[in-house]
Amino acid sequence: MKIYKSYKFRMYPNKEQEELINKTIGSCRFIYNYFLDKKVSNAYSGIKLIPELSKEKTFLKEVDSCALRNSVFNLEDAYKRYYKNLGGFPKFKIRGIHNSYKTNNIKSTYKGKYNNSIKLNLKNKTITLPKLKEVLIRGYRNKKNFNVVIKSAVIRKGANKYYVSVLTEEDIIIQPFKPNRIVGIDLEIKELLVTSHNEKIKNTIKFNEKRLKGLQSGLSRCKSGSKNRYKIKLKIQRLFMKIKNARKFLLHTITNKLIKENDIIAVENLDVKSMRQNHYIAKCLTENPIAEIIRVLNYKTNWNNKKLIEVDRYYPSSQLCSVCSYQNKYVKNLSIRTWQCPQCGHIHDRDLNAAINIMLEGLKIYIKTCEREIMTP
Numbered sequence: 394m395k396i397y398k399s400y401k402f403r404m405y406p407n408k409e410q411e412e413l414i415n416k417t418i419g420s421c422r423f424i425y426n427y428f429l430d431k432k433v434s435n436a437y438s439g440i441k442l443i444p445e446l447s448k449e450k451t452f453l454k455e456v457d458s459c460a461l462r463n464s465v466f467n468l469e470d471a472y473k474r475y476y477k478n479l480g481g482f483p484k485f486k487i488r489g490i491h492n493s494y495k496t497n498n499i500k501s502t503y504k505g506k507y508n509n510s511i512k513l514n515l516k517n518k519t520i521t522l523p524k525l526k527e528v529l530i531r532g533y534r535n536k537k538n539f540n541v542v543i544k545s546a547v548i549r550k551g552a553n554k555y556y557v558s559v560l561t562e563e564d565i566i567i568q569p570f571k572p573n574r575i576v577g578i579d580l581e582i583k584e585l586l587v588t589s590h591n592e593k594i595k596n597t598i599k600f601n602e603k604r605l606k607g608l609q610s611g612l613s614r615c616k617s618g619s620k621n622r623y624k625i626k627l628k629i630q631r632l633f634m635k636i637k638n639a640r641k642f643l644l645h646t647i648t649n650k651l652i653k654e655n656d657i658i659a660v661e662n663l664d665v666k667s668m669r670q671n672h673y674i675a676k677c678l679t680e681n682p683i684a685e686i687i688r689v690l691n692y693k694t695n696w697n698n699k700k701l702i703e704v705d706r707y708y709p710s711s712q713l714c715s716v717c718s719y720q721n722k723y724v725k726n727l728s729i730r731t732w733q734c735p736q737c738g739h740i741h742d743r744d745l746n747a748a749i750n751i752m753l754e755g756l757k758i759y760i761k762t763c764e765r766e767i768m769t770p
């Protein structure tokens with residue numbers, strides 16, 4: 394089975410490289426906006442026009458041509474989404490918001506030697522990119538080499554820092570699935586998660602709203618275009634980025650641990666959309682941590698030959714007694730953290746009990762699918 398993974402590195406370009414990256418980002422934005430203005434929705438007819446356009450706009454000749462072509466494809470995708478009613482009419486790209494470009498790995502042969510336009514060297518900590526040549530990178534300290542095929546790379550600028558995400562393709566052999574350990578997870582926004590093994594993982598990342606408000610009011614006092622305004626803007630961007638990175642790190646640590654220790658992971662199929670509308674977290678951070686955990690678990694279970702089972706969201710995981718299955722409707726009240734089962738007398742911690750029930754229901758679903766597989770010849 395072929396799987397696609399992306400690896401993100403911080404880049405440390407020198408002055409010239411930095412200039413060229415900025416120029417490429419700008420040129421891609423120019424191409425996108427130019428063809429949007431000319432209402433060119435077909436990528437191939439757009440690409441055909443680039444050489445003629447380059448005679449007039451000579452800066453286009455200096456940058457990676459593959460990145461320019463990708464910009465035209467992006468525009469075509471935006472049009473396609475619009476025609477399929479999946480998105481609004483394509484908008485012009487704005488400087489400062491759309492700060493990235495994509496380039497593909499192009500293989501060629503020269504004098505009998507194979508060459509790739511994108512090369513990753515983890516030993517020397519460099520990435521070779523079209524036009525930029527070798528750029529210093531940092532990240533994945535523990536990886537010695539990549540035994541993968543590079544498909545493409547996205548170069549991104551954020552808060553005056555540079556990053557590259559490398560998309561790779563890998564062939565993996567799938568072994569027969571032999572589950573030994575199962576875990577149920579109760580996901581909560583405040584607690585983050587509780588497992589049926591009674592592990593509690595808290596959402597330790599705090600968003601410093603006070604600082605954000607302070608910076609924002611400082612921003613409104615600055616004159617537009619002033620140096621101070623630029624400095625404060627950068628500080629706000631860094632604040633968001635810091636949170637984003639910390640959350641990503643926590644997310645991957647948790648999911649890696651769950652995948653490593655278990656074969657089947659059962660979660661509640663939550664109504665993420667309505668949660669996003671309701672909760673205060675949506676206010677400052679657009680991504681929902683619960684939806685993110687499920688999304689990451691979904692692809693990591695696929696990569697590692699494990700299974701993710703989603704339990705119906707209407708299954709009353711917190712109301713059922715995990716010992717005798719008595720349903721206690723009184724527990725619907727979210728403020729009840731511990732309760733005693735009126736039937737068997739067992740005292741339950743609300744979240745742990747829910748996690749155990751999700752695990753039991755997940756196991757039931759798994760056994761049912763196995764039975765179905767045996768029954769169908």
Ligand SMILES: [Zn+2]
Nearest residue numbers: 714717734737
């Ligand atoms: Zn009971």
